[in-house]
Amino acid sequence: xxxxxxxxxxxxxxxxxxxxxxxxxxxxxxxxxxxxxxxxxxxxxxxxxxxxxxxxxxxxxxxxxxxxxxxxxxxxxxxxxxxxxxxxxxxxxxxxxxxxxxxxxxxxxxxxxxxxxxxxxxxxxxxxxxxxxxxxxxxxxxxxxxxxxxxxxxxxxxxxxxxxxxxxxxxxxxxxxxxxxxxxxxxxxxxxxxxxxxxxxxxxxxxxxxxxxxxxxxxxxxxxxxxxxxxxxxxxxxxxxxxxxxxxxxxxxxxxxxxxxxxxxxxxxxxxxxxxxxxxxxxxxxxxxxxxxxxxxxxxxxxxxxxxxxxxxxxxxxxxxxxxxxxxxxxxxxxxxxxxxxxxxxxxxxxxxxxxxxxxxxxxxxxxxxxxxxxxxxxxxxxxxxxxxxxxxxxxxxxxxxxxxxxxxxxxxxxxxxxxxxxxxxxxxxxxxxxxxxxxxxxxxxxxxxxxxxxxxxxxxxxxxxxxxxxxxxxxxxxx
Ligand code: MN
Ligand code: MN
Numbered sequence: 001x002x003x004x005x006x007x008x009x010x011x012x013x014x015x016x017x018x019x020x021x022x023x024x025x026x027x028x029x030x031x032x033x034x035x036x037x038x039x040x041x042x043x044x045x046x047x048x049x050x051x052x053x054x055x056x057x058x059x060x061x062x063x064x065x066x067x068x069x070x071x072x073x074x075x076x077x078x079x080x081x082x083x084x085x086x087x088x089x090x091x092x093x094x095x096x097x098x099x100x101x102x103x104x105x106x107x108x109x110x111x112x113x114x115x116x117x118x119x120x121x122x123x124x125x126x127x128x129x130x131x132x133x134x135x136x137x138x139x140x141x142x143x144x145x146x147x148x149x150x151x152x153x154x155x156x157x158x159x160x161x162x163x164x165x166x167x168x169x170x171x172x173x174x175x176x177x178x179x180x181x182x183x184x185x186x187x188x189x190x191x192x193x194x195x196x197x198x199x200x201x202x203x204x205x206x207x208x209x210x211x212x213x214x215x216x217x218x219x220x221x222x223x224x225x226x227x228x229x230x231x232x233x234x235x236x237x238x239x240x241x242x243x244x245x246x247x248x249x250x251x252x253x254x255x256x257x258x259x260x261x262x263x264x265x266x267x268x269x270x271x272x273x274x275x276x277x278x279x280x281x282x283x284x285x286x287x288x289x290x291x292x293x294x295x296x297x298x299x300x301x302x303x304x305x306x307x308x309x310x311x312x313x314x315x316x317x318x319x320x321x322x323x324x325x326x327x328x329x330x331x332x333x334x335x336x337x338x339x340x341x342x343x344x345x346x347x348x349x350x351x352x353x354x355x356x357x358x359x360x361x362x363x364x365x366x367x368x369x370x371x372x373x374x375x376x377x378x379x380x381x382x383x384x385x386x387x388x389x390x391x392x393x394x395x396x397x398x399x400x401x402x403x404x405x406x407x408x409x410x411x412x413x414x415x416x417x418x419x420x421x422x423x424x425x426x427x428x429x430x431x432x433x434x435x436x437x438x439x440x441x442x443x444x445x446x447x448x449x450x451x452x453x454x455x456x457x458x459x460x461x462x463x464x465x466x467x468x469x470x471x472x473x474x475x476x477x478x479x480x
Pocket of ligand 1: 114274275305353354
């Protein structure tokens with residue numbers, strides 16, 4: 001594994017060196033790391049769905065003086081270097097920008113992460129009664145190991161939208177006084193048949209329904225008394241009826257707040273690190289951009305990555321391109337399609353997504369010399385994909401050299417790594433969707449243990465180095 005350390009002079013030897021970031025981190029960086037991680041935990045606890053992640057990000061942006069680009073689009077008010085704006089897509093996807101000194105045509109420096117995370121969604125016709133209980137039918141979202149989601153406390157987050165447009169937000173299970181929900185599992189005493197099945201088959205998707213409530217309504221002639229009581233409770237508390245599930249987005253997520261982990265508090269155990277850990281550190285880097293950057297800095301917080309980036313709020317849509325067109329229109333004297341294409345092609349991007357840390361408990365799945373290690377810094381992944389790099393956006397050696405230059409100069413502790421052993425599986429990010437514009441893109445993010453599990457584990461040093469790396473990348477003036 002190629003590994004660069006804080007001070008470039010030290011890594012100028014003949015052989016590549018691998019060092020734990022805690023051996024080289026300065027007291028200043030250590031202090032800053034604590035601050036950044038505290039702020040991240042606060043954000044993560046409030047951002048448990050893509051909508052919440054979006055709304056919390058908008059709050060932080062507005063507090064830092066960013067304004068909605070829609071205002072400029074309406075008035076035609078131009079944007080000068082240093083202007084700070086954001087643009088939202090359906091309250092789920094977000095692009096935030098600090099206009100640089102150079103014209104947009106010179107390209108942007110973009111850091112793009114995603115704010116959706118694997119979870120369990122409630123179906124559109126979910127409520128039914130079985131064995132004298134009201135049950136909720138679910139449909140999982142993203143790649144999960146289903147058995148991990150049984151028997152843990154789940155919170156219900158989301159919105160009902162009435163036909164007249166009225167939106168009712170809901171969050172049950174996060175306040176310690178709230179009730180939580182739970183998907184049950186079979187007791188080991190009776191699991192002889194279940195134990196014979198593979199992990200993938202032991203818990204079918206249709207068996208992830210949960211007990212919604214279990215007290216019947218006190219009406220003698222009422223049919224489906226248990227379901228009816230659940231509806232009565234929902235109506236009384238939220239003013240919704242059974243049909244309102246049709247226009248609702250309700251998501252079950254692990255209940256509870258992020259926690260520091262380990263005797264030395266060096267890690268964070270939480271739901272949704274993938275990919276709010278990169279989304280937040282990118283956002284925070286943009287918020288901390290003190291001077292006007294040479295190139296326009298942009299942060300993308302996008303939705304639907306976990307299910308292939310499709311749909312209007314996914315990065316396969318034209319949202320990014322359209323937003324860039326608006327920016328070009330508002331930063332130049334005359335808008336042209338050619339200038340837009342140049343702006344996109346000349347851009348540089350860090351596709352900010354998580355990678356898998358080497359886990360000694362599952363060593364056989366990894367090839368250690370090309371896998372990120374805990375506390376070895378933010379991970380740059382030249383290519384993702386599976387088997388023979390299939391489906392990957394493979395970054396060029398030339399662009400990798402620029403990343404080395406930027407990170408080493410800024411004292412960023414970083415490492416490189418693939419997602420596990422060749423032929424063992426694979427993964428992808430939004431990198432290829434951005435690379436199609438001809439821009440230079442490489443994956444760069446935080447390594448995790450237990451990716452996509454209800455609780456994922458990440459190292460604070462790696463989280464901090466992601467922040468530091470993203471900031472250095474956005475500030476970079478491309479000079480060698
Ligand atoms: Mn991800
Ligand atoms: Mn993921």
